[in-house]
Amino acid sequence: MLLIPCPYCGEREETEFHHGGEAHIERPQDPDALSDAEWANYIFMRTNPKGLFHERWVHAAGCRRWFNMARNTATNAIIGTYKIGEKPPKGAR
Amino acid sequence: MVKPFLRQSPLAHLHLEARRPLGDGLPEAGIHVAERPHRSQIAVRGQATDPAFLQGIEKALGISLPTEACTASGKPGDLQVLWMGPDEWLVVGGPDNAALIISKLTTALVDLQVALVDVSESRTVIELSGKQARVVLDKGCSIDLHPRSFGPGQVVNTLLGRGHVLLHQTDHEPASGSSAYDIYVHRSYAEYLWSWIEDAAREYGLAMRS
Amino acid sequence: MSQINRLAHGGRIDRSKPLHFTFNGQAMRGYAGDTLASALIANGVRLVGRSFKYHRPRGIMAAGAEEANALVQLESGRRTLANQQATRIELYEGLSATSINCWPGPNFDLMAVNSWFHRLMPAGFYYKTFMWPAAAWKYYEHFIRRAAGLGVSPKLPDPDQYDQMNVHCDVLVVGGGAAGLAAALAAGRTGARVILADEQAELGGQLLGEQAEINGKPASHWLAAGESELAGLADVTVLKRTTVFGYYDHNFAGMLETRTAKLPNGGATTRQRLWHVRAKRVVIAAGALERPLIFSDNDRPGVMLAGAVRTYLNRYGVRAGSNAVVFTNNDDAYRTAIALKDAGVKGVCVIDTRLAPHGELPTQALQAGIAVIDNSTITGVTGKRRVQSVEVMTLNADASGVIGPARTFPCDLVATSGGWNPVIHLHSHAGGKATFDEARGLFIAADTLQASACIGAANGEFQLNDCLKDGFRAGRDAAAKAGFKKASRRKLPTAAVVDEAPARIIWALPTTKPIGQRGKHFLDLQHDVTVADVQLAAREGYRSVEHTKRYTTLGMATDQGKTGNIPGMAVLAQALGVANPGDVGTTTFRPPYTPVTLGAFAGRNVGPLADPVRMTPMHHWHELAGCKWEDVGQWKRPWYYPKDGESMADAVNRECLAARNAVALLDASTLGKIDIQGPDAAEFLNRIYTNAWSGLAIGRCRYGLMLKEDGMVFDDGVTTRLGENHFLMTTTTGNAAAVLGWLEEWLQTEWPELKVYCNSVTEAWATLTLCGPNARHLLAEFTDDMDLSADAFPFMSMQEGTVGDIPARVFRISFTGESSFEVNVPASYGLALWTQLFNAGEKYGLTPYGTEAMHVLRAEKGYIIVGQETDGTVIPQDLGMQWILSKKKDFLGRRSFARPDSARGDRKQLVGLLTGDPDMVLEEGAQIVAENRNNPPIPMIGHVTSSYYSANLGRSIALALVSSGRDRVGDTVYIPMPGKVISAEVTTPVFIDPQGERLHG
């Protein structure tokens, strides 16, 4: 079970959080400008890498804030967490 | 029509104050419990980076806004502000005081982009204290409550048992090892949480506090 | 039975405390401090069970967690536990245990016939035999279940309690042997928070079974002093009878503490406690497990691990035989030979695979008059239920075969040692790697992902003096890394260093014939996996140790191959021609290290605490009224309120009729309520909902539909504008948390520029829904500050005022199609108002109604329920709700309407169904076909989503999703059910008041 450093509350058990899928997927500004394939790509397709992964979490049972986390999916090592709108920490770009 | 005395807290029907202690044969109860119903609670949303917001709160309440995560300001039993999130606080006062607090806040925070919501009815408070209070919480809460990492004035939104609570430590006596907590619980979960506490505290002895 | 194998003195048992117990019904005695295994040996019990596949007789082979044979059924009835290792059961007064894996008993086992057919049961036997033909599985399964015969699960609820505890510490020390105790002392002295967990009833680990000395005195002195020092350190917790069974990411460990070692349970204490530990540093001092030598018929009762034999002598004062042979490839087993000799065991001799062993211990043995037969191996064992003798021959030059004459040694005990393996299981659980030490034939912990270290015997340090040094160093180091650097100037304890010569590793010991042709070389005693099985797997093409494990089931029994895995891996390497067994690798160890009772995982989350029951303010009124409950998420909602003698149908019909003809009251407090404030609140709703919100007047309500980005319906509800920048959103009961999460997700991650705050107020309000033509009359008695007339208070509007002198928000919204008033009052007044309404409501025919009536009433109007008419694949167009889709703005999910799948012409659409027989109520979920014929396959065109008997219509009604359903209105469709086919006419989904006159009235 992960020990997740909420950027607001500090380290808390994974049970307090919900996973929110891959981070840094922006909603297209003009959805109608996208082809069906591009739109499907936005909704459904994710990278699912082995290794460094940027993902969203929400501290559901805590401060209710969404944030991003850089995690190594092979080792579960957390490189860092960072607030929405911030850049990933050094070593996680 | 509906008389004020008919107002009923979520645990009122259990008549906790009339119960005999649990834990036969134990010299003293390790846990004391009481419901502290009907506290005034106002959810306050705003930007902690805005000096006008901070000043407005202080002006309206006479206490400062806790901007450090997981802390509380004010005095237990009196007006308090509990940190809920980076833009969210819970102002807590005695019973039937919410309208007055909201009106003071509204006046002081006029023209600011804030939200004030009366949520007094959403939660009740279970006060848990005693030498074994921390151990009972450890049975269902993953927060490190050891005095080295948690103490009076700290407050966390977390899970206790299978329910969500707002846990506020109000006291700690190093000499006796006794601690006191206010557990804010949503009213629909209150009876579950009471059952959970009663079960977890049984082995340490449980007494009601009036 | 008397304790024929109990020594007159010695051991850590308490001879002043005799205990009575039974094994397979036979009365026996032991002492406090015994395990069931030591007491059984004391009583001369040899045969404790039968093996899993061949049902061969088996005896106790170890003294700890590595025991593979001595599994018992402990106690009977409610408290029974299956597959318990006799070596880990502390003896208590009245204990009762029986053998497993044998029927009717271990001495006469009908299933032993399996061993005659062993040629038919090779590696992969189950896969090869029972996978084909598939239809025959039902016959095979019966046979396998009966033949496998592992312990019996209790049929009744467990009467004992289990609980859980969450703790945090700076240093978790796993194992209280020499190294672990040293580490705990060193860490504890710095002031760090330390937890020391040990699986046994006493601290000491392997020391308990040895005659070791520390600082020139018996090791027990140092153990006692250490334990007492730890007890005096405020922030050190010592947990005995506590197994760290799993080690997980970020230094999270699971521990199982047995709190009532003595069954049956007494008092308020829980039987076991599951600890969740989050440690800054973990020190793994889990010791080492001895591995057996793999020789022909090495499973016979009386063949035991040499270290275990020593432990039984030194710790429990029992000798495991009266005539012993020690068979070893290393020096350590000579300790056993010497101890056996000292205990008066006859004919003790040592068979050593090495040429001319010359170390300190062999020399001592020779001096004690113990015969040593070097460069030799056991080639056969006689005696099926008890070793009677062993045959010994000399190894040839490369140990691939044997030469010379065979000598026979009569004996009833073979103490065997193939060396010791560090217990790196926990290290491996948490992603740690291991490297193979070829010289010693063992795996050593290597890289780890955790803040942890393996020390002492768990790190391949087998000298006591090294274990002590390593322990103190590791304890200090762990504490320092956790931030506690206080130095200690105490002198470290020391132990004498014994010079030990290297072992000679021969993985599978030869006989006079090729392996497999004379006797069986068992690797995995519990699953009956032999060297021949692994060799066969290699010949059949298995290369990976992980695949071989699954194919042969090596190491997959409850002991997880603690003794057999490494020899098995080495045998595979040899069969594959791989020089270094480390290149084949080891299988990944997985939690739990030893089995954990499911009760401990459940903890106190059982019975009434299994899941929170959420209660509305009026909950106890409903209970007293005798309602039946419906679970909606964690909420309890009144389902219907049967009167005396009423069936469910009677009650629901009565409630439905009251709602349309008089007045009925629903507890709707569970609906989600979200307070939305901010200058961008309307714009936010425009994006979240499919329809437009900017123009909604203050005090007015609007129905909204929420979609996910894939265009599928996610939730619906009514939102009311309380002020220019202030809205109150309602959600479905089940989705309240999900919708708030959804709003926050978009606000925080995608649209942080919107100035909007969302707060849940679900619990703040009690919601009382008055429904029916008399609702207005009843409510009018309770308010004098609101005009309830249809003109002043139209449908889809809200007023604030007082109801029964309580401040209230009243909404004219309806989920039944009937004139309704949804009265919201502060939650703590909910029960009082509810009661007052009933006091006044009798004259209007006030009837409480539950969720079932609500569902019927809304279905009469064709109103959907999200999650019933929708299932995550339904778009608004399918529901005929194009009217709610704004064409002037973007909203979440809109773009997906143009996806080819959404634009398909044959999508399922919401329709009504009227059965030909008006009394026939369809089953929800029933499949619908277009043709009534009897030759499948018949294409399915849809399914029934809602179906009820409508008392108001005097007939059944149903809603369904049917392919191109709106084009089929007027058609007849068919619902095939067992034994019959039901016909129904497709209709529009509104059955009552299509013009909405009741609604607005």
Ligand SMILES: [Zn+2]
């Ligand atoms: Zn947080």
